[in-house]
Amino acid sequence: MNKLLRRHLTMWQASWIWDSGEESPRNAWRCFRKTFDYRQIDGNREAKVKLTADTRYVLYVNGTQVGRGPVRSWPFELAYDEYDIGHLLQNGAANTIAVLVVHAGIATFQSLRERGGLLLQLETGSGAVIERTDASWKTSVHLAYDASSSRISCQLPFTERYDARSWSDAWTEASFDDSAWEQATAIGSAGMAPWTSLVPRSIPYLTEEPVYPARVEELSFVRPVPWSAVFDVRTMLVPDSVNHANPITFVAMMASVLTLSEPCTFTIGSVDDGRIPFRVRIGGKWYADGDLSGEKPNAFLELQLTAGEHLLLIDLTGGSHGHGYHLGISCDAPFELRSPIADSAEPANAVPFAIIGPFDSAEHIDHQPAVSLAVEQPLYEAIKQIDTADQLSEYAEWVKPIPEQLVHFSDVYSQTAWRIVDKPQPVPAQLQHAVVAGADAGVIPVHAELDTEILIDFGRELSGYLAFTIEAAEGTIIDGYGFEYMRDGWRQYTFELDNTFRYTCREGWQSYVSVVRRGFRYLALTVRGASRPVKLYDIKLLQSSYPVANVGTFHSSNAKLNEIWRISRDTTRLCMEDTFVDCPAFEQTYWVGDARNASLINYYAFGSAEIVERCLRLVPGSAFQSPLFGDQVPSGWSSVIPNWTFFWVSACLEHYQFTGNGSFANEMWPHVRFTLEHYLQKLDNRGLLNMRGWNLLDWAPFEQPGDGVVAPQNMFLVKALRDAAQLADAAGEHAIGEAFAERAAPLRNAINDGLWDESRQAYLDCIHADGRPSSTLSMQTQVVACLCGIPTEERAQVLQRYIVEPPADFVQIGSPFMSFFYHEALVKLGMQDTLAADILQQYGVMVDQGATSVWEVYPSSNITINAKMLTRSHCHAWSAGPVYFLGSEVLGVRGLTPGWTKVAVAPKPVGLEWARGTVPLPGSGRIDVSWKVNESSKTMQLRVVAPSTLELEISAPDGYELEVEKVLLG
CATH class of the missing domain: 2.60.420.10 (Maltose phosphorylase, domain 3)
Incomplete structure (x- = not known):
């Protein structure tokens, strides 16, 4: 352990604390507090609190929220925060520090699964310890939060369901009586496993700027699907999968007995299948695909059923990354569901479904050998043909109850997206008061038989914490659902993202500030079960992003180009949290390759170096998962996209070039060398990189298989070796740098020898593991070849023609992310006019659609589910390239020396006045x-x-x- 880390550990006198129960409970919301007498020393009010937690915390001092944290970290390099709180402490009186710790209890794309814990220390300005976490602290489960709430997505932990009747907001204040709380349990000292080193936060605290909505967009009286539930299928079938975030496949079903009191029209379906195709057997027939209605991924089956019992079988065979499986039922007659497990005293049988299987399951890690499920499953095939619960009893050993915590009923997502009744109403002018700061309350009307939904438009994409103040009757339910896009009455629901919350009211006036970060533009608020109208006094989003000023600017004679620049800048800031993240809504994940481009964009928009350095330093921590380094970190998904690691190498060099920070180059070079040496070990006897992995570059239908020789990543490895040589030189490792540069030349030759198709006059996209050359030719591969300096002079001229006029039979660019490399290639060729024209064409579509941020993919990509979906995410940092290119090419500003001590100003008019x-x-x-x-x-x-x-x-x-x-x- 180095001296700096040792110092950070020895300054801690606090103990890690938790409760006396389970070390890592699922979806735990736990409160800790300590009341103490405080005396200033010589009138000095300075006091600071240091703390960290697993997984997240919210800190309060005498009832005032102080901060949230910690920043995402590897557990073995856990970051701690420090706040000045002297101004909040009352001299000569009782004071209370209170902390809400939210422990995920599962692995996500932001954190590993470890154990729950809180570490806190209060010090004077001179460093004397006033208070510390130990066994004298009090703790309690936060009873207002529902620990059985559903997963938000495979990337994120759990949705927020809060019952204000169950808890006192005063728990954070000194006057609160905590005598009924249990004593905390001291579980170890600073430096205990898994948090073996603690490091100070290296970036500023994120903002919480109140942003108010633009207007109430719609008002409707609605009735939801009458029965709904969301299942954590992944954990149901493979319980140990909570310890990682890798994909799982399985062969399994679940079953329920449906009882109808009379013949009826019965509809069963899913508004979001979580990537498991909806397949159901009822009445002796399996239904799927062509039998179903609904706009994908909605899948609804409507049948005429007789009175009596019917066995429902649902085939779950497939794969899950952790998304919820949403199931709903509508019927025009009374119905009952019960578990087919008869006469069982197991409490889990409160869930009216049972698991059948799994008959086989497998965990998949993309850079390790492939794992296959058993081909023949005779039991599975036999059970698929049964029609009654009695027949199912013959297979009792394979039928198991579903734990209650893995199913959540009254699914807010399904109830919002699947309405049996929807009666739009004019929006009263008075209701607009609800979104105007400081105005009278907006009154949400109540219908005698239906629920009331108001749709709030915040006017632009936002990311942060929702806050509201209402007056309502006890038991009134407020359901919230955020989404990004709507047009002409059609809503793009956030499939595979349960972006919802439920708040159950106590009587009277009340305020709430969300603990869960969410991104959206539109917020559907549905009032359910209200006995009187609800008064909405205030609703806002506490916009939370990295604290930067809009230093970079751009304005020109082309208004559309100006708007493209603006929404690209705003997108970048929305995707700057404690790291760069791909998008504020769907994932909130630090994708390593995305962040390389986002870093360059940030330099030209905001000039922030700290967030870039933090991102780059997180990557080598994934070496315990793979020496090839992870594509998203810190994460429980052990996944490798080789290109993402190569982009990280280039980003390390680019950060040195921007900052001139030689210490950074010295410290990062060993990690760059380590991973590239492991990649070079994967060159085959032809000298080509040949490996298993997630060999991704673009969301487009060209061949980039998970095994074999993939042309773009071979080409980007050439560039990474050259960039590594420059970084080595900056670190004073000249000889090793030269050796890396020399390794690039034979790889370039191997690419030209093995991947050029002379008959088609283009580079192949890949050579499959079985030796087959790709049938596709793509713009992606030709662009990367040009950018990375792969072709001979003669071939370079051929590729230049393709880049100027892409052949119609080539796979075209599918995302703005890939366009970034295309635009880099155009700059290299001196074709800035073509670059500007392409930006206007491709991004102009977004502006014409009213976008307030830039999209993940183009409408022509292959990942949208239906024709109305123009893109998946409507706010994606990897797409904000115009900020970089308009600054570096149209304004013409580029750094020429490390630290930009010498700068070029070489504008390109690109048709502008x-x-x-x-x-x-x-x-x-x-x-x-x-x-x-x-x-x-x-x-x-x-x-x-x-x-x-x-x-x-x-x-x-x-x-x-x-x-x-x-x-x-x-």
Whole structure:
């Protein structure tokens, strides 16, 4: 252990605490508090609290929320936070520190599964310890939160269901009586496993800026599907899967006995199947696919059934990453569901379904040998043909109860998306008060027989914590569901994302601030079971993002280009949390490859170096999962996308080039060397990278198989080796750097020898593991070849023609992420006019659709489920490339030396009459650039404002004379 880590551990006198029960309970919401007398020393009010927790915490001092944390971390390098709280402490009086710890109890894409714990220490300004976590603290389960709530998604933990009748908000205050709470259990000292080292937070705290809605968009009286539930199928069938986030496949079913009092129309279906195709057997027949109605992934089966008992079999065979399986039933007559397990005293039989199987299951790790399920499953096939519960009893050893905690009934997602009755109403002007800060309350009307839904439009995509103040009758339910896009009455529901909450009211006036981060633009609020109208006094989102100023700017003679730049910048900030994340709604995951592009965009929009360095330093922590490094970290999903690691190598070099931080280069170089050496071990006898992995580059239908030789990643490995050589040089490892650069040359030759298709005059997309060459040719592969300097001179000319005019029979670019590399290739070829035209064409579609942030994919990609879905995520950081390219090419600002001590200003007009903007400098300061062209005289008037310490290299665009005004500051 190095000296710095040892110092961070020895300063802790606190003990880790938890309760005396289960070490890692599922979806645990646990409160801790300590009341103590506080005396200032010599009138000095300075006091600071240090804390961390597994998995997340919210800290309160004397009832005031102080902060949330910690930042996502590997458990063996767990970050702690520090807050100044002296101004909140009452001198000579009792004070209370209270902490809500939310422990996931499962592995997600943000954290590993370890155990629950809280560590906290209160110190004076001089470092003397005033209070610390130990066995004298009190603890209790937070009874308002429902621990059986459903998974949000495979990437995230659990939805929020809060019953205000069950808990006192005063628990965070000194006056609260905690005598009924249990004593906390001290479980170990700082440095205990799994939190073997503790490191201070390296980035600022995130914002919580109140943002109010734009308007109430719709008002409807509704009735939901009468029966609904969401099942955690993955944990039901493979209980140990909570310890990781890898994909699981299985062969299994579940069953229930349906009893009808009379003949009826019966509908069963799923508004979101969680990637398990909906297949049901009833009345002696299996129904699937062509028998179903609904807009994918909705799947509804409507039947005329007789009175009496019917066995429902649902085939779950397939795979799950952790998404919920949403099931709903509607019937025009009374019905009953019960478990087919007869006469059982097991409490789990309160769930009216039972598991059958699994007959086989497998965990899949993409960079390890493939695992197959058993081909023949005679028991499974036999059970698939039964029609009664009596027949099922013959297989009793395979039929098991479902634990109650793995099923949640009255599924808010299904109840919002599947309405049996929907009666739109005019929106009263008075109801708009609900979204206006400081106005009178908006009154949500109540219908005698139906629920009331109001749809709130926040006007743009947001990300953070919902807060509201209402007055309502006890037992009134407020269901919330956030989504990103709607058009002409059609809503794009967030499939595979249960972006919901439920709040059950106590009597009277009450406020609530959400603990769960969520992203959305539209919020559907549904009032259920209200005995009187609900008064909505206040609703807002506490926008939570990385604290940066909008230093970078861009404005030009093309209004659409300006809007594209703006929504790209706003997207980047929305995706800046404690790391870069892919999107604020669906995943909130730090994807390593995405973040390389986001880092470059951030440099030109905000100039922040700290968040980039934090992201880059997290990656080597995944070495225990694979020496090839993980594609998203820290995560329980042990997945490798080789390109993402190669982009990380390039991002390390680019960060050094932006900051000039030699210490960073020195510290990161051993990790870069380590992983690239392991990749080089996977070169085959042809000299090509040949490996299993998630060999992804773009969401498009070209061949990028999970095993074999995939052309783009071979090409990006060439670039990574060259970039690693430069980083080694910066770290003073010249000889090793030269050796890496030398390894790039034979790999380039192998690509030209083995992957060029002479008959089709293009690079193959791949060679499959069985030796088959790809049938597809793609723009992706040709673009990457050009960008990475792969082709010979003759072939380079062929590829340049493709890049200017993509052949119609080539697979086209499917995402703005891939466009980033296309645009880099265009810059390399000096084709900035083509770059600007492509941005206007591709991103202009988003602007025309009213986008307030940039989309994950183009409508032409292959991942949208139905024709109305223009994209999956409507806010995705990997798509914000225009900020970078308009700053670096149209304004023409690029760093030439590490730390940008020397900067080029070389604008490209790209058909514009004028442009102006600002590019942040690393550390501090900025460059302001404005230019105007006169086409008749072929002159450009250029004004540059920059610090006097900066060395500028100013050049004119081809064909123009330059008139320069240079203003130096300082």
